[in-house]
Amino acid sequence: MLTISLVMLFILVVAGLVMTFVAYPHRGQQVPQAPWLGDAMSRLADRAPVLDPESDDVPAGHRR
Incomplete structure (x- = not known):
């Protein structure tokens, strides 16, 4: 029961963030x-890897 409570608390904290x-x-x-x-979140978001929507890495047959 304690494990479930701790996991649920962790989930709520992550959802709040x-x-x-x-x-x-x-x-x-x-x-x-x-x-x-806010500053810490912005720094983390700047470091996160993102995909470029105009990337040429997508094969020609898979473009929409």
Whole structure:
């Protein structure tokens, strides 16, 4: 029972961080009560690998 409670708490914390990121730093705004959290999220988002939508790595037969 303790394991399930800890996992659920972890899931809720991660969901709260994702919602905070989408609500503030993703749109270029500061988190009102925790600007340090917004700065940390922005730095992590800048380091995350992303796919270039105009990349030439997609084979010609698979383009839409």
